[in-house]
Amino acid sequence: MSNTTVIAPRRGFDLTSSAFLLVAFLTGIAGALQTPTLSLFLTNEVHVRPAMVGFFFTGSAVIGILVSQFLAGRSDRQGDRKSLIVFCCVLGMMACVLFAWNRNYFILLFVGVFLSSFGSTSNPQMFALAREHADKTGREAVMFSSILRAQVSLAWVIGPPVAYALAMGFGFTTMYLSAAVAYVICGVIVWLFLPSMRKVRPAAGTRLEAPRTNRRDALLLFGICTLMWGTNSLYIINMPLFIIDELHLPEKLAGVMMGTAAGLEIPTMLIAGYYAKRFGKRFLMRIAVVAGIFFYVGMLTVHSPALLLAMQLLNAIYIGILAGIGMLYFQDLMPGQAGAATTLYSNTTRVGWIIAGSMAGVVAEIWSYHAVFWIALGMCIITTFGLWQIKDV
Template sequence: MQNAPVTAARKPLDFTSTAFLIVAFLTGIAGALQTPTLSLFLTDEVHVRPALVGFFFTGSAVIGILVSQFLAGRSDRKGDRKTLIFACCLLGAMGCVLFAWNRNYFILLFVGVFLSSFGSTANPQMFALAREHADSTGREAVMFSSILRAQVSLAWVIGPPIAYALAMGFGFKAMYLCAAFAFVICGAMVWLFLPSMRKEPAVKTTATLESPRRNRRDALLLFAACTMMWGCNSLYIINMPLYIINELHLPEKLAG
């Protein structure tokens, strides 16, 4: 009697999960190409005073918060996150093209930042869609989200050096066009491979509407800690390139 050869069943390639990983990396790259060089771009290309550089970042934060909160509330209630992420990628690409060709401060502040805010929202919306997909397919949601965050972290490790290499070697126009290209590829990946998740109507109860009072103090402390942490991070990102180039007189590419 011959024993039949035992072959291990191969697990088919999960294109959806792979697409999530690629989208997470590309959205991270698109952001990492723009943010680290923004203060240098405003100083050298737009030729604005230091006070206007700070005002630009303040306006960018305010507009970004408003756009992000509006889209987050809308996507949680109705609509398809896939379509929203696709639209955000296209608008983000348009914002990059505007930064590539325009040098008017106020147009960049109000129109460019508005478009870029949609591009920035693509990343958190992608995480929300990934969580819904993981829950619906029985995948470990926490581990999957951790892997996606690792992709974004990887993008921010290699993105800033690439951004400065492009900006210093080929100009800011080439750098922003590369960021726009990343958004376009990301939008294509979203449209072709990411799933559409149907919204389930939420049942509103007293338990879901009211949070325990004892948690509010902890939430306020967490809010204050995150605000200070991200404030320090923003100070570093804004001032570090200018300090290295203008004060230490080191090569511009070293800031990356």
């Protein structure tokens, strides 16, 4: 009798935690099935010019920022975040169905991207709900969030090769319908197993004070994370062309380098989450930036495949800490605003992509692919000055 009493609460707690892990993975998979093949889809299926492909990425980033910021503020002020996540999953599923069968560029850009922006917002909202749940239940928030973030990284290790296999083997309709199924399963799990955290009126007073106190640091952190994600986007856009066209190395090396970095990011996030309490988030972010500086110096000087692969450890430290600790840093600087903080962090990725997308092609065309890494190194150095101005939490 006493045995069942001991096991029951643990099973309930584990079920909620497992549901969060599964939702993190599925929202990651839904994105990882769509994003890597998008330029190929627009070129081969929608039949648009390269300039229109670039405009699609920029437009989707801008629409995504507007949608996610609107939902973030609303989710922190009123309603149940759980219901919002389910709503976002439904709209994400509708976007996937539209992309599966529609081939009109402007309908996809204005309707499809609008719907998919809601779908992608389910991920930061899930992290916000996880933070609120951890705070309420007394769970270690840093480590829990780091494990959740690692699930998203795992999804991005698995998702892209599966996306290409589905698109090349069965067609884009099958690939987008698979992403739609991921959203449906995710919505069902959220509805059945994630906790409801309804907004309580008395907390409103504290929520108003927090942004005023930490506004400068939150804006500074936004700039820091944007620059860091911007350098990573420059690397992702530029590296394959640099490896193939300038270093004349095998094409598959670029894929192996990306896969190696993604795999190493997972243990990096978990280790950073474990030590965050002991050393502080600012110290870990400084380690990340130093690793980033060494990494881009290496990209400018190293040309052997073995060393390029070895340097992915530095890249994993740089991006792994940013991905795992950056979001928590925002949440600590904006207490009582988990949704706004998490979405603000996720938008640094979008803004970083806009910056990188507009710079990478121009710099490579005027100078070389090699020169793009000088820009990335300069952005890393600017980031170090910002990190010395921000307060620790």
